[in-house]
Amino acid sequence: MTRRRWGLLALGIALLGWVIGGEWVSIHVLVPENHFIDALPGLSFLLAGIVALDQRPGNRIGWLMIAYVVVSYLGNWGNLQVPVAPAIGSSIGQQLGGAILAHIALSYPAGRLRTRFERAVIGIIYGVSGLTSLVILLAFDPRADGCTRCAWEPAPFPSRTAVITANLVAQRLGFILVLLFLAAVWLRWQRATPAGRRELAPLWVAVCVICLVDLMGAFASPFPDRQRFAYLVWELQSVLYISLPIIFLWGLLSTRLARSAVGDLVIELDKPLPPGQLQACLVRALGDPSLEVAYARDGLHGWVDAEGQPRSLPEPSDGYRARTVTMVERDGQPLAALIHDPALDQGLVHAAAAAAGMTIANERLQAEVRAQLEEVRASRQRIVEAGDAERRRVERNIHDGAQQRMATLALSLAMLRDRAAADPAIAASLDQAAAELRQAMAELRELARGIHPAILTEEGLPAAVEALADRSALPVRVLADFDERLPEPVEAIAYFVVAEALANITKYARASGAIVDLSRCNGTLRVKVTDDGVGGADVTRGSGLRGLEDRVCAVRGSFRVENLSAGGTCVRAEIPCDA
Amino acid sequence: MLIVDDHPGFRAQARALLMAAGYEVVGEAADGESGVRVVRDLAPDVVLLDIHLPDITGFEVVQRVGGGPGRPAIVLISSRDASDYGRRIERSGARGFIAKAELSARTLAAVLGGPGP
Numbered sequence: 001m002t003r004r005r006w007g008l009l010a011l012g013i014a015l016l017g018w019v020i021g022g023e024w025v026s027i028h029v030l031v032p033e034n035h036f037i038d039a040l041p042g043l044s045f046l047l048a049g050i051v052a053l054d055q056r057p058g059n060r061i062g063w064l065m066i067a068y069v070v071v072s073y074l075g076n077w078g079n080l081q082v083p084v085a086p087a088i089g090s091s092i093g094q095q096l097g098g099a100i101l102a103h104i105a106l107s108y109p110a111g112r113l114r115t116r117f118e119r120a121v122i123g124i125i126y127g128v129s130g131l132t133s134l135v136i137l138l139a140f141d142p143r144a145d146g147c148t149r150c151a152w153e154p155a156p157f158p159s160r161t162a163v164i165t166a167n168l169v170a171q172r173l174g175f176i177l178v179l180l181f182l183a184a185v186w187l188r189w190q191r192a193t194p195a196g197r198r199e200l201a202p203l204w205v206a207v208c209v210i211c212l213v214d215l216m217g218a219f220a221s222p223f224p225d226r227q228r229f230a231y232l233v234w235e236l237q238s239v240l241y242i243s244l245p246i247i248f249l250w251g252l253l254s255t256r257l258a259r260s261a262v263g264d265l266v267i268e269l270d271k272p273l274p275p276g277q278l279q280a281c282l283v284r285a286l287g288d289p290s291l292e293v294a295y296a297r298d299g300l301h302g303w304v305d306a307e308g309q310p311r312s313l314p315e316p317s318d319g320y321r322a323r324t325v326t327m328v329e330r331d332g333q334p335l336a337a338l339i340h341d342p343a344l345d346q347g348l349v350h351a352a353a354a355a356a357g358m359t360i361a362n363e364r365l366q367a368e369v370r371a372q373l374e375e376v377r378a379s380r381q382r383i384v385e386a387g388d389a390e391r392r393r394v395e396r397n398i399h400d401g402a403q404q405r406m407a408t409l410a411l412s413l414a415m416l417r418d419r420a421a422a423d424p425a426i427a428a429s430l431d432q433a434a435a436e437l438r439q440a441m442a443e444l445r446e447l448a449r450g451i452h453p454a455i456l457t458e459e460g461l462p463a464a465v466e467a468l469a470d471r472s473a474l475p476v477r478v479l480a481d482f483d484e485r486l487p488e489p490v491e492a493i494a495y496f497v498v499a500e501a502l503a504n505i506t507k508y509a510r511a512s513g514a515i516v517d518l519s520r521c522n523g524t525l526r527v528k529v530t531d532d533g534v535g536g537a538d539v540t541r542g543s544g545l546r547g548l549e550d551r552v553c554a555v556r557g558s559f560r561v562e563n564l565s566a567g568g569t570c571v572r573a574e575i576p577c578d579a
Numbered sequence: 580m581l582i583v584d585d586h587p588g589f590r591a592q593a594r595a596l597l598m599a600a601g602y603e604v605v606g607e608a609a610d611g612e613s614g615v616r617v618v619r620d621l622a623p624d625v626v627l628l629d630i631h632l633p634d635i636t637g638f639e640v641v642q643r644v645g646g647g648p649g650r651p652a653i654v655l656i657s658s659r660d661a662s663d664y665g666r667r668i669e670r671s672g673a674r675g676f677i678a679k680a681e682l683s684a685r686t687l688a689a690v691l692g693g694p695g696p
Contacts, residue, residue, distance in 0.1 A: 399631065403658035404586050407679030411592040414683055415599065441680055445660055454663040463665035470662070 022076030041241035048245030059111035135166035196343030202251035276306035308370025380554035391452040501529035509533025583614035600684030611635035
C-alpha cells in the first residue's frame with residue numbers, strides 16, 4: 001500500500017472517530033432519544049470522500065466531502081458540557097454544512113467552479129452562512145434562551161434579538177440563495193454539450209434530493225419528545241442525506257467504469273474491421289455519438305474522413321456545439337484527430353486512441369488511397385467539364401464568326417443576283433454560288449450541332465433530345481418526366497449518350513425504331529435508349545460507347561449496354577444531378 | 580423598319596437589301612437595350628431582331644417591347660436554324676423567324692403575312 005493510501009486510511013479512521021464520537025456525545029449528553037443511525041449520513045460522506053480522494057486525487061470533491069463531515073458533526077460535539085464547544089457547534093456546525101453541499105453540487109464533476117456566476121453564487125452562500133455563524137457565535141446564549149439541558153455559553157454580546165434577526169435574515173436570504181443555486185445549475189445544463197449533460201444527470205438527482213431535504217426541513221425537528229411527526233421527518237432527512245455522496249461518487253467513478261469499455265474496444269479491434277467502422281467502434285467505446293475521426297494526409301497539411309473526403313478540424317469554441325480535438329500521433333507525426341465532446345475524460349480518450357493505434361494507422365492508409373482516388377475522379381470530372389465548356393465556346397465562336405460572315409455573304413449574293421437578273425450567265429453563276437454557300441452553311445451548322453447543340457443551351461435536355469429525334473433517320477419516341485433545366489454538365493453528358501446511342505442504332509442495329517426515356521429519381525437522371533434491332537452492341541468494342549462510359553463515370557454515374565433477350569439493345573446511363 | 584443586330588456588316592447588307600425592295604429603314608441598333616429604346620422613340624412598324632445580342636437576348640427584347648395593337652411586328656433572325664431554338668420562338672410572341680442567310684423581301688413578306696412594302 002502506498003503512503004498516500006496509508007494517509008487516507010488514517011484520515012478515514014480519525015474521521016470515523018469524529019462522526020461516531022460526535023453522535024455518542026449527542027446521545028449521552030443532550031438528546032438521549034437520538035440513535036446512532038443519525039451517524040449514517042456522515043459515514044456515507046466520509047466513505048465517499050475517502051474513495052473519491054483515492055480514485056480521483058486531483059478532484060476537490062473528495063476534500064469537500066471530508067469538509068462536510070468535519071463541519072456537520074461539529075454540531076454534535078457542541079453538545080459537550082464545556083465552554084465554547086456549544087457555541088462553535090451551534091454556529092459553524094449548523095450553518096456551513098449547507099454551503100459546502102451547494103459547493104459540492106456546483107463543482108461536480110470536475111471539482112471546480114467554472115464560471116464567474118457559479119463562483120459568485122457559492123461566495124454569497126458562504127458569506128451569508130459565515131455572517132450568520134458569527135452573529136450566533138457572539139450573541140447566542142442557549143441557557144438564557146430557556147434550554148435547561150444546554151451547557152453554559154460565554155456569549156460576548158448576548159442578544160436574543162440579534163440571534164433571532166440573524167436567523168430570520170438567513171432564512172429569507174436562504175430562499176433567494178436556493179433560487180440562485182438552481183439558476184447556476186440550470187445555466188450549467190444549458191451550456192453543457194450532449195456528453196456533458198449525460199455527466200450532469202447525477203447532479204440533477206442530487207439537486208432534487210437537496211431540494212426535498214430542504215423542503216422537509218420546514219417540518220423537521222431533532223427533539224422526539226416535542227413533536228413525534230417532526231422528529232420522523234428529521235430522521236428521514238438523515239436517510240436521504242445518505243444517498244447524496246453515493247450519487248456524486250457514482251458520477252465521479254463512472255469514467256473509471258467507462259474504461260472497461262476501452263477493454264471491449266481492444267477485443268472488438270482484434271477482429272478484422274470493415275473499412276470505415278473504426279469511428280463507430282470509438283463512438284461506442286467512448287459513449288460520444290458526435291465523435292468523428294479525421295485522418296492526416298500523407299505529406300500534406302490536410303485531413304480527410306474515412307471515405308477520403310477532405311474535412312477540416314473545428315476551431316476551439318464554447319457552448320453546446322463545442323468540440324475538442326485530440327491528436328493521435330506516431331513518431332511525432334500526426335496520424336489522426338479525434339473530434340469529440342469536450343466533456344469526455346481526456347485520459348479515457350487517450351486510452352481508446354492507444355488501444356486503436358494499429359487500426360487507426362490502417363484506416364488512415366485506406367483513407368489516403370480513397371482520397372487519391374477521389375482526386376483522380378475529380379480530375380476526370382474537371383477534364384470532362386472543361387471539354388464541354390470548350391465545345392460550347394467553339395460552337396459560339398462558329399456562330400459569332402463564320403456563320404455570321406456567311407449569312408452576310410448570302411445577303412450580298414442575293415442582292416447581286418437581283419441586280420444581275422438581266423444577264424442570265426452571271427445570274428446562273430450567282431445562283432450556283434448561293435447554292436454552294438447554303439450547302440456550306442448547312443454543313444457548318446451540322447458541325448456546330450455536333451460540337452455542342454445550341455438547343456441544349458437554349459431549351460434544355462428534353463427539347464434538345466426531341467430535336468435530335470426529329471432529325472433522326474429512324475422513328476424515335478421521346479419520353480421525359482420533367483421539363484426543368486439540369487446542371488449544364490449533366491445535360492451535356494445525357495445528350496451525348498442519347499446522340500451516340502441513336503447514331504449507333506441508325507448505323508448498325510437495323511432497327512425499325514427507338515425509344516428514349518428520360519426520368520429523374522432521387523437526384524439522379526436516368527437515360528434509357530432502347531431499340532428493336534439485331535443487338536450485339538459491346539462497350540469494349542469501338543471508342544464511341546467507351547468514351548461515353550468514361551464521361552458518365554467521371555461524374556460518379558453508371559453506364560451499361562444490355563443486349564435484350566427479345567432482341568434489340570438497351571443503353572442505360574444514370575447521372576447524379578449534382579454532378 | 581428597324582434593324583437590331585450587333586454585326587455592322589450584316590446590318591448594312593440587310594438595310595441595302597430591304598431598301599432595294601422598297602422598305603423604309605428608319606433606324607438601326609447594335610444591342611438589346613438600345614434596340615428597346617429606339618423602338619420606343621421611332622415606333623417602327625417592323626423590327627428585324629437578332630436573337631443573339633451582346634447584352635440581352637432577342638427574346639427578352641420582344642418581352643420588353645410587348646405585342647398587341649400599336650406595337651411593331653417583330654421578326655426574329657439568327658445565323659442558326661429555327662430548330663436550334665425549339666419552341667422558344669413560338670412562345671416568344673414574335674411574328675416569326677427568318678434564318679439570316681434566307682432574308683429577302685419575299686421571306687419577310689411571307690412572315691409578315693402581307694404582299695410586302
